Amino acid sequence: xxxVQDLHKKFGKNKVLTGLDLEIGEGxxxxxxxxxxxxxxxxxxxxxxxxxxxxGTISIHGKSIKKDSNYRKQIDYLPQIANFPSNLKVKELxxxxxxxxxxSTNEASLIELFxxxxxxxxxxxxxxxxxxxxxxxxxxxxxxxxLVILDEPTTGLDPIALIRxxxxxxxxxxxxxxxxxxxxIMSFVEEISDEIxxxxxxxxxxxxxxxxxxxxTNQPDLEHAxxxxxxxxxx
Amino acid sequence: xxxxxxxxxxxxxxxxWSYVYFAFYLLLGIVLLFLxxxxxxxxxxxxNVIIIxxxxxxxxxxxxxxxxxxxxxxxxxxxxxxxxxxFLGQYLGVAIxxxxxxxxxxxxxxxFYGLFMSNAIWDFSLLLITGVFxxxxxxxxxxxxxxxxxxKIKGFGYAILMWLFLAVIYDGLFLMSLLFFEDYPLDKLSxxxxxLNPVDLSRTLILLKLDISAxxxxxxxxxxxxxxxxxxxxxxxxxxxxWVALPVLRIAKKSKKKDF
Amino acid sequence: MPLKKHHILSAILIIVLSNTLFxxxxxxxxxxxxxxxxxxxxxxxxxxxxxxxKGTYKEIDVLVNKPLTIIGKxxxxxxxxxxxxxxxxxxxxxTVDGLFIKNVGTSYTxxxxxxxxxxxxxxxxxxxxxxxLFFGIYVEKxxxxxxxxxxxxxxxxxxxxxxxxxxxxxxxxxEIEHNFVxxxxxxxxxxxxxxxxxxxxxxxxxxxxGLHFMFSNDDIYQDxxxxxxxxxxxxxxxxxxxxxxxxxxxxxxxASYGLLLKExxxxxxxxxxxxxxxxxxxxxxxxxxxxxxxxxxxxxWAIKVLGACYTNTFTGNxxxxxxxxxxxxxxxNDNEFDGNYWSEYTGYDLDKxxxxxxxxxxxxxxxxxxxxxxxxxILLRSLFIDxxxxxxxxxxxxxPDNLLDNNPKIxxxxx
Numbered sequence: 001x002x003x004v005q006d007l008h009k010k011f012g013k014n015k016v017l018t019g020l021d022l023e024i025g026e027g028x029x030x031x032x033x034x035x036x037x038x039x040x041x042x043x044x045x046x047x048x049x050x051x052x053x054x055x056g057t058i059s060i061h062g063k064s065i066k067k068d069s070n071y072r073k074q075i076d077y078l079p080q081i082a083n084f085p086s087n088l089k090v091k092e093l094x095x096x097x098x099x100x101x102x103x104s105t106n107e108a109s110l111i112e113l114f115x116x117x118x119x120x121x122x123x124x125x126x127x128x129x130x131x132x133x134x135x136x137x138x139x140x141x142x143x144x145x146x147l148v149i150l151d152e153p154t155t156g157l158d159p160i161a162l163i164r165x166x167x168x169x170x171x172x173x174x175x176x177x178x179x180x181x182x183x184x185i186m187s188f189v190e191e192i193s194d195e196i197x198x199x200x201x202x203x204x205x206x207x208x209x210x211x212x213x214x215x216x217t218n219q220p221d222l223e224h225a226x227x228x229x230x231x232x233x234x235x
Numbered sequence: 236x237x238x239x240x241x242x243x244x245x246x247x248x249x250x251x252w253s254y255v256y257f258a259f260y261l262l263l264g265i266v267l268l269f270l271x272x273x274x275x276x277x278x279x280x281x282x283n284v285i286i287i288x289x290x291x292x293x294x295x296x297x298x299x300x301x302x303x304x305x306x307x308x309x310x311x312x313x314x315x316x317x318x319x320x321x322f323l324g325q326y327l328g329v330a331i332x333x334x335x336x337x338x339x340x341x342x343x344x345x346x347f348y349g350l351f352m353s354n355a356i357w358d359f360s361l362l363l364i365t366g367v368f369x370x371x372x373x374x375x376x377x378x379x380x381x382x383x384x385x386x387k388i389k390g391f392g393y394a395i396l397m398w399l400f401l402a403v404i405y406d407g408l409f410l411m412s413l414l415f416f417e418d419y420p421l422d423k424l425s426x427x428x429x430x431l432n433p434v435d436l437s438r439t440l441i442l443l444k445l446d447i448s449a450x451x452x453x454x455x456x457x458x459x460x461x462x463x464x465x466x467x468x469x470x471x472x473x474x475x476x477x478w479v480a481l482p483v484l485r486i487a488k489k490s491k492k493k494d495f
Numbered sequence: 496m497p498l499k500k501h502h503i504l505s506a507i508l509i510i511v512l513s514n515t516l517f518x519x520x521x522x523x524x525x526x527x528x529x530x531x532x533x534x535x536x537x538x539x540x541x542x543x544x545x546x547x548x549k550g551t552y553k554e555i556d557v558l559v560n561k562p563l564t565i566i567g568k569x570x571x572x573x574x575x576x577x578x579x580x581x582x583x584x585x586x587x588x589x590t591v592d593g594l595f596i597k598n599v600g601t602s603y604t605x606x607x608x609x610x611x612x613x614x615x616x617x618x619x620x621x622x623x624x625x626x627x628l629f630f631g632i633y634v635e636k637x638x639x640x641x642x643x644x645x646x647x648x649x650x651x652x653x654x655x656x657x658x659x660x661x662x663x664x665x666x667x668x669x670e671i672e673h674n675f676v677x678x679x680x681x682x683x684x685x686x687x688x689x690x691x692x693x694x695x696x697x698x699x700x701x702x703x704x705g706l707h708f709m710f711s712n713d714d715i716y717q718d719x720x721x722x723x724x725x726x727x728x729x730x731x732x733x734x735x736x737x738x739x740x741x742x743x744x745x746x747x748x749x750a751s752y753g754l755l756l757k758e759x760x761x762x763x764x765x766x767x768x769x770x771x772x773x774x775x776x777x778x779x780x781x782x783x784x785x786x787x788x789x790x791x792x793x794x795x796w797a798i799k800v801l802g803a804c805y806t807n808t809f810t811g812n813x814x815x816x817x818x819x820x821x822x823x824x825x826x827x828n829d830n831e832f833d834g835n836y837w838s839e840y841t842g843y844d845l846d847k848x849x850x851x852x853x854x855x856x857x858x859x860x861x862x863x864x865x866x867x868x869x870x871x872x873i874l875l876r877s878l879f880i881d882x883x884x885x886x887x888x889x890x891x892x893x894x895p896d897n898l899l900d901n902n903p904k905i906x907x908x909x910x
Contacts, residue, residue, distance in 0.1 A: 011494070050312045051494040069317050077313035085242070085307050087249040096242050100314050139310075275793075275816045276838060279876075287878055406879035413871050414864070421870035429873055438877060446795065446818040446875055447747075447771075458870075459749075 001026050001147060001178045002047060007056035009042055016042045017053070018202035026146075029169065029179040031189045034199035035230060040182045041080070043199065044149055047180075048077055060147065073101065078140040080151040086125025090116065090135055093124060097139050107142040113164055114138060130156040141168055148172055148179045154188055166192055190222045198226075200233060236320035236327075239311065243328025247300070253336055256292060260340025268348045274355050278362065281341070282441050285366045286434055290373040291398050293333060297377025298394045300329045302387045309495055319487040322378065326486055330374040334367045341366075358444050365437040368475045372433045373398070375482035382489045401434045409435070422457035430470070433478045440471045524548035532565070532573065532582075533557045547571045547594070555600070559584040559591075567593035570624065575599050577627075580607040590619040597626040606658060608633035612640065620645065630658035631679065636665045643672040649679035651702045659707075660698070663688040671696065681707040682724070689713050697722070704729045704755075705746075708736060717741060721753070727772065729755040730762065740766045743775070752777040753794070756784070764789060766910070774799050775817070778807075787811055788910050796822050796862070805829045811908050814838060814857070818875060821857040821898070822866055828895035832857065836904040844905045855903040858894040860887035 004022040008015075016039045024030055034040050045051040047058055049065055049072065058065050065071050084093055094107060111117060114134040119127060127135065133156045140148070150169070154162060169192055172179055183189050189196070196213055198206035206213060206229070210222055219225040247253050263284065267277040304325065311321050345359060377394050384390035409428045413421055429435045442450060443462060450462045461467040521543055523535040532552055535545040541561045549569040555578045559565070563586070572595045575581040579600040582591070589612075596609040608630035612618055618640040624647075625631045631647045634640065642661055651657030660676035662684045663669055669691045676682035682698030685691060686709040693716035698705035705721035706728040708714065717739035721727035727743035729752075730736050736759065743753030753772035756762070758780045768790040769775035775794040778784070779801040786809045791797035797817040798809075807830040814820045815838045834850070842851035861880045865872050874880050887894060 009494075045495065048313050050309065052492055070315050072313060072315040075313070079306070079309055079313065084310070085246045085304060087246045088242075096238075097314070100238055100311070100316060273838075279816065282876065283878075283881075286876075403879050403882070406874055406877040410864070410871060410874055410879065413868055413874075417868040421868070425870040425873045435873075435877065438875075439873065442875055445816075450795070450872060450875070 001061065002180075003059045003062070004043070004047070005057050007043070007046060007058065008054045009039075009046065009051060010054060016202055017046070017056075020056070020199075020203055022197065022204055022207070024178060024180070024197075027173070027176045027178060028194040029173050029181065029192055030195050030197055031193035032180060032182045032197045032199065033189065033226065034205075038199040039202050040199055041151065044151060044180065044182065048072065048075065048149065074145050074147055076140045076143050076145045076148045078136055078148075078150040078153050080155070084124040084132070084135070086123060088124050089121055090124060090127075091120045093135070094139070094142070098142075101143060105142065105144045107138065110138045110142055113168075114161060130158060130161070133157055134161060137165060137168075141172070144175075146177055148177055150179065150181045152183055153181065154183060154185055162188075186223045186226065196222075198229065200229070205229065205233075236317075236324045239316070239321055239324025240327045240331070243300075243304075243325045244332050247328060247332040248335075252296070253332055256296075256333065257336040257340045260337055261343060264341045264344030268344050274348075278355060278358050279445065281359075281362055282438070282445065285362055285369065286438050286441075287402055289337065289366050289369045290402060290434060293330070293370045293373030294377045294394045294398045296329055296333055297326075297374040298381050298391055300325070301378055301381035302390065312495055318490045318493075322382070322486050322490040323483065326375060326378050326483070329378075330371050333370045333374065337366050337370065338363055361441060361444055365440055365475075368479065369433065369437055371479045372475070372482065375479060375486060378486050379482050379489065382486065382493060401432055405432050406435065426457060426461055430474045433475065436471055436474055436478070440468070440475075443467055443471075518542045518544065521545045522548065523552075525550045536561070536563065536565075539563055542588075555579045555581055557582045559586060559589050561586045562588040564590040565592065565594070566590075567595070570595040572597065575609075577601065580605075580611060582610045584610065584612045584615055584618065587616045588618070589615065591621070591623065592619070593622045595624045595626075597628070599625075599628040599630070601629045601656060601658075603656070606630050606633065608658070608662075611635060612637045616640070619643075624648075625660075628658065628660075628679070630662060631660040631676070632662070633659075634661075634663045634666045634669060637669075638666060639668045640666075641670045641672070643670065643674065645674045647674065647676045647679065647682075649677070651679050654680055654702055657702055659684040660701070662686075663691065663711075667691070670694070674698075676705075677701065681705075682721075683707070685709065685711040685714065687711060692716075694718055696720075699723050701725065707731075708733045712736070715739070720744070721746070723747070724751075726751050726755050727753040729757070730759050731755075731757040733759050734761055736762045738762065738764045738767060741768075743767065743769045743772055745770070746772045748773060756781040759784070763787075768792065769794055769797065777801070778804055780804065782806055784808075785810075788908070789813070791815065791817055791820075793817065795819065798822070800824070800830070807831070808833070810834050811904075811910070812836070813907055815907070819859065819862040819865075822862045823858050823895060823898065824866055826893075826895050828898040830898075832898070832900040834902045834904060834908075835900050836906065836908050837900065838907075840903045840905075842903065849905055851903040851905055854899040854901045856888055856891070856894070856899055858898055859884045860893055863893045 002024040004020060007017050007020040009017040032040050042051055046053050060071050116134060119131055153165060169179055190210060195209055197204060213225050217225040217228045219228050267280055271277055376397060380394045381390045413425060429439050521535050521539050523529045523532060523545060529535045529538055532547060532554055536559055539545055544564040547567045549571050551572040551574055553574045553576055555575045570593060573581055575598045577598045577600050581596055581599055599609050600607045609625045609628050610620060611633040613635050615637045616639050620632055620642045621644045623645045626648050628649055632642055647660040657680040659681040660679040660683060661671060665687045667689045671683060671693045672695050674696045676698045677700045679701055680703045682701045682705045684707045688711045691714045696719045699722040701724045703725045705724040708730045710732050712734040715737040719741045722744045724746050727746045746753050751773045753769040754776045756778040760782050762784045765787045770792045773795045775791045775797045777799045780803055782805045784807045789812045792815045794817045796819045797814050799822040801824050809832045812835045814835060820837060837855050840851055840855045842853035844851050861884050
């Protein structure tokens, strides 16, 4: 599905990615983890084409992403901070994104699911952070693309919405889609993901299932496994 | 691109600032025309406003819009859209909505004043055309500065500095160099100096209408050819178009390489 | 005795009648006995009237040496075929009316004219149309005449090979009215000619001046229009010229003025309009001139004062939207500005007496800079220039500090 080879990227003097290789197959939920500044967001943004790599290639379905912006039709992306043009109404934003991407399949059911009807005619500037995140999720899931990238999807969500989100992600997986997630909430990651991609100092430190990680680090749960990686590498 | 343009435009058209800008010009037009009752004087005052204020507003709005819509831009970047069309769309959205405020704000009072029956219509149209050009140029320059500066405060500072330089400081340096080299033929130097600054260029363009008699008083053959014929008008407009095109091209180029 | 007296009276009567009542009409035409204008003149008695029928008469050096009235019917053409002077008048009381004279010869040694008046009195030159001329109507040492309703259309392009439309030389008490002169060197030129009246003429597109005075005193010109000339009117080395109600318009160019004053004294300039000239009035070495109730509109410079100009007064004029109201090339000022309206004036009138409470300073620093380095004109109306002008206004360094209008009008002055 996604294939990354020898990816380099530095911002000024700060080398963020130093020769990263990654293969992500069809279907399944992948959690991209790593300490702050390890290059998670840079990796995701590189895949999305928002960051231009200094070196290396990224291909999706075997096609390099360099030239053509149309490959993004195959990606649904949930950005970390949802900040929309404050003068637009929710309805208008939905129409606009639909207009930009093509027809959506299931916006109505998503609106229903996250109880967004009361806000549909409100301006985005007037919404609370949680509601904005719901709109954000709505915008991501209303299209039916084979690759879904979620950057900190749980931010600001209430428990009910969180459960709905998990169901949604699982449903996507069931459809055979590939889901990439970054998150700081380890319980969320542990519950939902099939595989972990652990980034450290610009490279893949670990890639595999959660049980495999636990065995490798000899720790009972994910949180401790991660912590042990960090202490062994930094102290 | 046109979709982005459309949304940016409607977004801005609904923003408070567009109304403030529009209301300002409306008020200015009304005060100049109906309290002053002197069309020639109004046109001169308007020239000053257009030469100084329009670039300032274009600069501020350009920078402000860019930084304020950063997250929205990131949302767009994840969509299957070309980068250049995202930024050019946003740029045009800002520039066009500002131009609309200018044209409508000044146009409405002038139309009520009976502009279409007055000889000043050409002077006035020229003013508006130059105003639109300056909006296009300075918004583009502002976008360039914002694209090159992640830091909002820095970007804002540079943008204001750029405006200050082109609107005031440049002319000071220009004047000093003319006085310094006064023993040499200065025809070409002064025309080149004018062409290199869009504010001076627009001012000269308007002067060709307002103060033609003074401009024709000067000796040099190059001057005479420039001011005395349509040549000056054509060169000025061409240069204004170049002044729009260059920063716009840089927006397209820069946006392709930028990381978000 | 009464009988003899009667005889003398009847003798006088006969003489008078033979001169007037019995004066003949002589017809000139292609099919008449007399086929040329010169032939008609030769055949005529004094005070006869020669009527020239429509047609083309190719003649030069026509000499009018007796008092005659020459009338053209339907504008007969007198064609000089570029060979030389066409009509020369050497007798008093000649009237020429209604001819179309063209193709005057051009020469660098003689000033060939369409019509020349030489040492004569009481002449009338009217309703002529002159085309392709060198000099048009040349009045030489002749007095008490009238030149009116003539149309003079030249094709001059350079000063050195063109002549003047109407030229007076040592001629006094001449009335020049309702003429239309264009594309010659000077539209109307007066040299050593006093007490003349120049009225209601239109002089335009002339290579040099619309109207030109040299060493001529006590003349009046009024209600004329001077448009698109090298310079509108030049008054030089002359005294007591009165200039009323004229319009000076669109005299554009490097050395172009609406009105050029050079070494003239005691003139009156009133009710004139100077519009869109490079320089409205350029005055040099001129003293005791009154400028009252003139309009200066959209000129490059309304008034440019060069050299020593003393005791001139500028009162009740309107200065409207000129690029510069005044230019001075010295720091000294002996001229008075009072009660003018300046469109650039930004002061206020708190006591509502119609005069601004702060004086107006008509000379700007920038005008001084442009005088020094003309190319800087390109910075006209720039914000930077406004700033330095303002600082000069607050504390004058380069411009005369007593050059002030202490009573600037708040509203445009009407009269």
